[in-house]
Amino acid sequence: MYSYWNVFRVIxxxxxxxxxxxxxxxxxxxIFFIMVIVLFPxxxxxxxELLRRVTAGMIWITALLASSLSLExxxxxDYDDGSAEQMVLSGCPLTLLVAAKITAHWCLTGLPLIxxxxxxxxxxxxxxQALQALFLTLLLGTPVLSLIGAIAVALTVxxxxxxxxxxxxxxxxxxxxxxxSMLAVENAMVDLPVDAELYFLSGMLALSVTLAPIxxxxxxxxxxx
Amino acid sequence: xxxxxxxxxxxxxQYNCKEDELSQLEVSGIECIRQDIILFQxxxxxxxxxxxxxxxxxNGSGKxxxxxxxxxxxxxxxxxxxxxGKEISRCRYEYQQEIIYIGHLNGVKDALTALENLRVMVAxxxxxxxxxLSNALDQVELAGMDTIPxxxxxxxxxxxxxxxxxxxxxxxxxxxxxxFTSLDASGKLVIERLIAEHCARGGIIIFATHQPMEIxxxxxxxxxxxxx
Numbered sequence: 001m002y003s004y005w006n007v008f009r010v011i012x013x014x015x016x017x018x019x020x021x022x023x024x025x026x027x028x029x030x031i032f033f034i035m036v037i038v039l040f041p042x043x044x045x046x047x048x049e050l051l052r053r054v055t056a057g058m059i060w061i062t063a064l065l066a067s068s069l070s071l072e073x074x075x076x077x078d079y080d081d082g083s084a085e086q087m088v089l090s091g092c093p094l095t096l097l098v099a100a101k102i103t104a105h106w107c108l109t110g111l112p113l114i115x116x117x118x119x120x121x122x123x124x125x126x127x128x129q130a131l132q133a134l135f136l137t138l139l140l141g142t143p144v145l146s147l148i149g150a151i152a153v154a155l156t157v158x159x160x161x162x163x164x165x166x167x168x169x170x171x172x173x174x175x176x177x178x179x180x181s182m183l184a185v186e187n188a189m190v191d192l193p194v195d196a197e198l199y200f201l202s203g204m205l206a207l208s209v210t211l212a213p214i215x216x217x218x219x220x221x222x223x224x225x
Numbered sequence: 226x227x228x229x230x231x232x233x234x235x236x237x238x239q240y241n242c243k244e245d246e247l248s249q250l251e252v253s254g255i256e257c258i259r260q261d262i263i264l265f266q267x268x269x270x271x272x273x274x275x276x277x278x279x280x281x282x283x284n285g286s287g288k289x290x291x292x293x294x295x296x297x298x299x300x301x302x303x304x305x306x307x308x309x310g311k312e313i314s315r316c317r318y319e320y321q322q323e324i325i326y327i328g329h330l331n332g333v334k335d336a337l338t339a340l341e342n343l344r345v346m347v348a349x350x351x352x353x354x355x356x357x358l359s360n361a362l363d364q365v366e367l368a369g370m371d372t373i374p375x376x377x378x379x380x381x382x383x384x385x386x387x388x389x390x391x392x393x394x395x396x397x398x399x400x401x402x403x404x405f406t407s408l409d410a411s412g413k414l415v416i417e418r419l420i421a422e423h424c425a426r427g428g429i430i431i432f433a434t435h436q437p438m439e440i441x442x443x444x445x446x447x448x449x450x451x452x453x
Binding site for chain 2 (some may be wrong): 003007010011014017018021022049077081082083085086087088089090091092093097126224225
């Protein structure tokens with residue numbers, strides 16, 4: 001009776017349309033990202049050698065913070081206006097609906113973030129190998145951030161002190177992604193192979209793609225009751 | 226011969242039983258506790274096809290909570306809700322395809338137009354609507370407003386968009402929490418007519434409202450929550 005693909009598409013498009021009507025909200029994390037990256041060389045001086053060493057780490061940390069900043073809103077408006085209730089009550093598996101929302105969120109924040117990150121990394125004179133590694137780690141890592149973050153957001157949606165609780169839950173879960181991404185970039189800088197780190201990141205992505213939507217749906221159900 | 230007749234009779238009885246069971250929502254002894262306060266205890270009732278049940282009670286007596294329990298959004302602290310012979314939490318998705326719940330919150334998006342909102346509702350319900358979506362908006366007297374975002378509509382008009390769900394999605398059981406909030410007299414009339422039609426079709430409707438209700442050709446059952 002259900003065309004799962006159709007439901008996924010409708011919810012995905014709904015979130016894209018909503019974001020296109022609230023453009024300022026969409027731009028917020030990106031502007032934050034650009035601001036931090038631009039301010040960084042001013043604070044640390046323009047020594048290219050130093051910048052080259054810290055750029056990748058700085059970009060990753062900022063991407064991580066920007067992602068958690070934008071994640072907060074992923075279920076909030078749905079919770080406030082009752083759409084989340086209707087999603088929980090639709091006869092369609094909530095996991096699928098949540099997956100559509102997370103995909104839309106990543107397309108709206110993760111993708112532009114990667115593009116901007118690559119541009120800034122290039123401007124800060126990262127080597128080609130490091131750029132390549134940075135791109136791959138961001139491509140594999142940012143969906144993991146969105147997926148894991150969504151679980152915590154679903155758990156805290158509608159709570160008054162949700163923001164603080166969210167950061168507390170999210171940050172330790174983000175650690176492995178950050179550590180392996182940084183290892184990959186550091187290896188690339190000294191021309192070492194990065195396969196192991198990339199495999200590990202891919203593994204984390206596969207794990208979070210399969211499990212995070214289920215956990216998120218379950219958390220959302222708990223918050224509704 | 227005699228035996229065959231008996232068998233046939235037995236079959237009919239079983240069939241009837243099944244029919245009866247199929248259409249029935251049974252609530253037995255449910256209890257709801259919120260923030261350490263017992264809202265209600267030992268609420269029981271049985272509903273068959275075409276039944277219309279009004280939940281009465283003062284503010285804070287648990288009318289909305291009862292509807293949320295019936296929708297499966299919350300679990301009762303005691304007792305059970307049985308649909309077609311099964312506990313509703315055991316057949317969640319099947320049950321949820323059979324209900325429409327319209328709560329205090331409209332469940333519509335302010336940034337989307339009425340038509341876009343309806344499209345999302347239809348996709349979530351998973352059923353093909355009988356009538357074109359813009360006709361559903363005509364039915365709730367919002368003709369010509371399909372492309373206006375809800376943020377530019379009044380509270381009553383938003384409520385009408387939410388209630389248009391009743392026209393475009395099919396479900397046997399309707400759970401309506403204060404359906405007439407912010408509706409004017411003509412809006413109320415539309416919904417009353419819709420309720421009467423759904424009952425005549427053999428649907429079950431449970432609603433909570435403060436306003437006295439009169440619906441033609443339908444007898445309304447009442448359940449009272451809280452102290453009298």
